[in-house]
Amino acid sequence: MGFLHDIGKYILMISSMFTRPENLSMYAKETMRQVYQIGIGSVLIIAIVSTFVGAVTAVQFSYQLLDIGLIPMWWMGIIVRDSLILEMAPTICALLLAGKVGSNIASELGSMRVTEQIDALEIMGVNTTAYLIGPKIMGGLIIVPFLIVMAVALGIIGGGVAGVLGDFFSIADYIRGLQDGHEAFYIVIMLIKCYVFAFIITSIACYQGFYVKGGALEIGNASTRAVVNSSIVIIIANFLIAFLLL
Amino acid sequence: MIEVRNIKKRFGTQEILMGISTQFQKGKCNLIIGSSGAGKTVFLKCLVGLFNPEDGDILYDNRPIGSMGVKEKKKLRNEMGMLFQGNALFDSLTVEQNVRFPLDMFSEMSMEEKTERVNFCLSRVNLENANDKYPGEISGGMMKRVGIARAIVMNPKYLFCDEPNSGLDPKTALVIDELIKEITIEYNITTVINTHDMNSVMGIGDKVTFLHQGYKHWEGSKEQVMEESENKELYEFIFASDFLKKLREAALQNK
Numbered sequence: 114m115g116f117l118h119d120i121g122k123y124i125l126m127i128s129s130m131f132t133r134p135e136n137l138s139m140y141a142k143e144t145m146r147q148v149y150q151i152g153i154g155s156v157l158i159i160a161i162v163s164t165f166v167g168a169v170t171a172v173q174f175s176y177q178l179l180d181i182g183l184i185p186m187w188w189m190g191i192i193v194r195d196s197l198i199l200e201m202a203p204t205i206c207a208l209l210l211a212g213k214v215g216s217n218i219a220s221e222l223g224s225m226r227v228t229e230q231i232d233a234l235e236i237m238g239v240n241t242t243a244y245l246i247g248p249k250i251m252g253g254l255i256i257v258p259f260l261i262v263m264a265v266a267l268g269i270i271g272g273g274v275a276g277v278l279g280d281f282f283s284i285a286d287y288i289r290g291l292q293d294g295h296e297a298f299y300i301v302i303m304l305i306k307c308y309v310f311a312f313i314i315t316s317i318a319c320y321q322g323f324y325v326k327g328g329a330l331e332i333g334n335a336s337t338r339a340v341v342n343s344s345i346v347i348i349i350a351n352f353l354i355a356f357l358l359l
Numbered sequence: 360m361i362e363v364r365n366i367k368k369r370f371g372t373q374e375i376l377m378g379i380s381t382q383f384q385k386g387k388c389n390l391i392i393g394s395s396g397a398g399k400t401v402f403l404k405c406l407v408g409l410f411n412p413e414d415g416d417i418l419y420d421n422r423p424i425g426s427m428g429v430k431e432k433k434k435l436r437n438e439m440g441m442l443f444q445g446n447a448l449f450d451s452l453t454v455e456q457n458v459r460f461p462l463d464m465f466s467e468m469s470m471e472e473k474t475e476r477v478n479f480c481l482s483r484v485n486l487e488n489a490n491d492k493y494p495g496e497i498s499g500g501m502m503k504r505v506g507i508a509r510a511i512v513m514n515p516k517y518l519f520c521d522e523p524n525s526g527l528d529p530k531t532a533l534v535i536d537e538l539i540k541e542i543t544i545e546y547n548i549t550t551v552i553n554t555h556d557m558n559s560v561m562g563i564g565d566k567v568t569f570l571h572q573g574y575k576h577w578e579g580s581k582e583q584v585m586e587e588s589e590n591k592e593l594y595e596f597i598f599a600s601d602f603l604k605k606l607r608e609a610a611l612q613n614k
Binding site: 235 | 465
């Protein structure tokens with residue numbers, strides 16, 4: 114029952130956002146603040162992690178395929194590229210962002226609830242779900258795809274550098290693989306994942322933070338729930354997208 | 360004027376407000392007092408529309424809030440200002456941005472006009488040269504002043520204050536009380552104050568409403584509070600300390 118109650122409340126929260134903004138420029142300003150906060154604040158961690166994910170993908174596949182010896186090493190470019198585009202970059206970045214951005218959003222909204230800042234906005238006549246939650250979701254939808262595209266690029270670079278340094282393949286082989294058999298549909302799947310994951314991360318974190326009751330302890334709990342719940346939903350959504358589209 | 364008609368509120372099976380009716384007059388400081396758990400905060404939150412009462416209605420200058428549409432409620436909320444117990448200032452905004460926020464959101468003023476209005480409100484609460492400071496950088500008394508400035512920046516018809524003196528030293532508390540009183544008279548606002556502070560009751564209580572266990576138990580002026588001795592609950596609440604009991608006796612003897 115608790116689960117169904119949460120689902121219903123979550124849907125009501127999302128639907129209550131769709132009203133005419135009191136002042137469009139304030140909403141736009143808040144959305145850009147969220148883009149900056151989510152995007153710029155996450156660039157470094159996404160860059161580091163995606164570079165090393167690309168590197169480890171190249172090294173591990175090369176090591177295992179060398180043992181088999183049936184596959185030409187220029188295929189490594191294809192393997193690294195496609196695994197990053199289809200799976201590694203969107204999913205790992207989304208899980209990282211669920212931890213970093215999700216906990217940040219939940220604790221920010223939770224603190225605002227506990228210190229009556231949300232009540233203050235309501236008394237002023239502001240639609241609090243639209244003003245506080247809308248720009249966060251919109252900010253996520255704008256910036257997360259950029260972060261994931263950046264992660265793919267850095268992962269491919271990381272894979273190439275690691276493979277060449279480890280003497281698994283030459284840079285010419287790697288580039289040949291990257292250029293071979295490119296499927297534009299994989300990019301479409303990646304972008305679908307980007308938008309779905311961005312929505313999941315921001316909206317679940319907003320839900321957890323917005324309805325906090327109590328004090329500091331509950332803010333911490335809401336933050337944890339935001340990360341755990343959005344991570345689970347991301348994994349399930351990832352499977353469903355792959356299952357339905359591939 | 361705000362008229363409250365028989366409002367009832369419960370959470371689950373627990374009844375918090377059990378049919379409260381009263382009136383709050385324009386240009387006066389209307390105080391709601393009562394011990395912890397009496398229902399003061401729930402009552403105030405029902406007044407401002409944060410909670411919906413199960414029964415009864417609240418009329419703002421003969422406009423019943425219960426039958427208002429979304430647009431009318433929004434318009435009414437633009438006529439309200441509220442000072443919160445914990446100030447509820449936005450941490451990420453400066454003092455000036457906090458006070459300017461309602462203007463940014465709802466007014467058509469130019470930036471110069473807004474700045475002028477903000478500076479006027481800040482000077483009205485005797486808080487100058489703090490425009491660029493963040494809430495975390497100013498004292499509790501200054502935060503209350505910023506809260507009052509933000510509450511009056513839209514020229515409200517109704518001002519609500521939840522425990523305006525909590526966490527303040529007695530001297531600053533008196534200053535805040537005086538400020539609320541002055542603003543109420545100056546702008547002819549209907550002010551409703553939720554308080555525990557007996558200094559506020561004696562100082563600015565034009566009308567005092569005593570809540571006890573979800574009921575309106577007593578109502579009168581600050582002068583009547585001093586003379587009241589038949590209402591046991593009110594007497595025990597107001598004159599809880601020996602000091603206040605002696606003060607009351609001395610006041611009655613002098614009379």
